Amino acid sequence: MATRSASATSAGARISDFLRFLRSSPSPFHAVHQCRVRLAEHGFKELKERDSWKLTSGGRYYFTRNQSSIVAFVVGGHFRPGNGVSIVAAHTDSPCLKVKPVSKREKNGYIQVGAQLYGGGLWHTWFDRDLGLAGRVLVENEDGTYTHHLVQVDKPILRVPSLAIHLERGANDAFKFNAETHLTPILSLVNQKLNATAEKSATSTTPVSEAARHSSVLVNLLAKQLDVDAAQLRDMELCLYDVQPATLGGAEDELVLSARLDNLYMSYCAIEGLIDSIDFPGGVEADENIRLVALFDNEEVGSKSAYGADSALLESTLRRLQAGGHETAFEESVQKSYMVSADMAHAVHPNYAEKHEENHRPQMNRGVVIKRNANQRYATTSVTGLVLRELARKHDIPLQEFVVRNDSPCGSTIGPLLSAKLGLRTIDVGCPQLAMHSIRETGGAHDVKHAVCLFDVFFNNFAKLDQSIQVD
Ligand SMILES: [Zn+2]
Structure with a gap:
């Protein structure tokens, strides 16, 4: 042997x-x-x-x-x-949150990203974490071919805030949330001027369907990461993830936290x-x-x-x-x-x-x-x-x-x-x-x-x- x-x-x-x-x-x-x-x-x-x-x-x-x-x-x-x-x-x-096919949401002064649940996550752990975005984007190239590109926005652009204890006194007894309404991450605050600029640049370069499906802030962020024109983005499969890196833990570095x-x-x-x-x-x-x-x-x-x-x-x-x-x-x-x-x-x-x-x-x-x-x-x-x-x-x-x-x-x-x-x-x-x-x-x-x-x-x-x- x-x-x-x-x-x-x-x-x-x-x-x-x-x-x-x-x-x-x-x-x-x-x-x-x-x-x-x-x-x-x-x-x-x-x-x-x-x-x-x-x-x-x-x-x-x-x-x-x-x-x-x-x-x-x-x-x-x-x-x-x-x-x-x-x-x-x-x-x-x-298990993770994944960006919905039509993710664009804007209300109460926030730009949010619609996300669906993938798998059986312990979803309460996703509140108040520093969330980035990673996955793949399908890009149409200048020669008419379509290719898969990895994309990773490795900074906390997204956030699912919990509700303050003052507004829900019983929160520590039984933490309850609605998976559709309470887990939608915030991408940005609506800044009228900035948003107007972003919408303008997205509509001038992005096909109507893409601009309509996702926030122009998100589309432009991804296009910038990939160094392509926003108009070249054809589809995407994106996971939200915690940007806190994997590390060793415990008094003697005997644990992996990730x-x-x-x-x-x-x-x-x-x-x-x-x-x-x-x-x-x-x-x-x-x-x-x-x-x-x-x-x-x-x-x-x-x-x-x-x-x-x-x-x-x-x-x-x-x-x-x-x-x-x-x-x-x-x-x-x-x-x-x-x-x-x-x-x-x-x-x-x-x-x-x-x-x-x-x-x-x-x-x-x-x-x-x-x-x-x-x-x-x-x-x-x-x-x-x-x-x-x-x-x-x-x-x-x-x-x-x-x-x-x-x-x-x-x-x-x-x-x-x-x-x-x-x-x-x-x-x-x-x-x-x-x-x-x-x-x-x-x-x-x-x-x-x-x-x-x-x-x-x-x-x-x-x-x-x-x-x-x-x-x-
Ligand atoms: Zn497993």
Whole structure:
């Protein structure tokens, strides 16, 4: 059995790199872009799904779909059609406010931006935060082509103020708000003179439809960021985000404080685990499997989109990896494959410890959590649990266990969904965190290296270990 990559990044460098990744990923589009940059730096070649692929033994590849989902893979030196694929899957999206298709609002002297809720956020945490804007804008170029551009206004241009205690005396007893009327951010105060100038410049350069849909203040701000004419903006998908950067916290820098730890944490560890795994001398050359990372958008809203986990994205990728093989290569391959579904887990909360089952109270910085649920909210089985537990034991990597209380609702992941769809052996895991879906979550700083090591070891050793497992 191969050992862990000797070139593992030092703990300090790893955590700084993780903070950089978090700060650079305010939207799924940005997160995917960050992954692309990292993969390209390590010799991964970009593929397009619309082209035919010519894969070579030992080759490193990636492709994106919608620029918000990404798949990266490395072809093992001994891979043959019909062999398995060692998969780590996670998601790129997080709950947030998104700018509405028609966002322009102006009343009571304020310019506001209509925003819709994406996913199941802890929305009360969005009040009184410093909110910026990030996402993508579709631009019409001078040659008539249309291109996708990342945009980020990294300053607190937006604000959802709470109501003063003096105007709502019972606010501390039960904080209630209406998601449609009370969560609309302020962009600016109406300044008659400034607004008149902005309207004039927007109407002189912007098509009527764009000017009518969004405030000219917003349109001009974005055009300036992109250094294009406002008239070239055709459409946009923008997330609001907290501009306070991700940082270390706790007396000994043992915590990570950031937005979107669910699930940029596991997305980062998956990509870095794959990259680290190719450094192990002779590892890829000897591998009979393909190593693959799939990061999907839209998990927070049920995964049903052309680029979500409930699409044919993973299946069509697995089929393409068997191209040129014999008739049943795909079916054989699926039975030899294994997927780690990596999504954040709930650490025990000191002030709400009773919310956890007494024998299953994961703690931050004590390792990746294996999640199980008898009702199949998680896809882990005793066989899939055995695989990861054996790998972790042999390489001294800590693991923890989680089941939810019988009287508590249970979250779910893309694990059961993909497992059922493909008949794929799957384990659900994740690093423990607090305040999941808050605008400012809390995770463990040391679990980053635990998860990266675990995935590195998995990629380098799964194909071999699988030969000793006799369960059909
Ligand atoms: Zn998640």
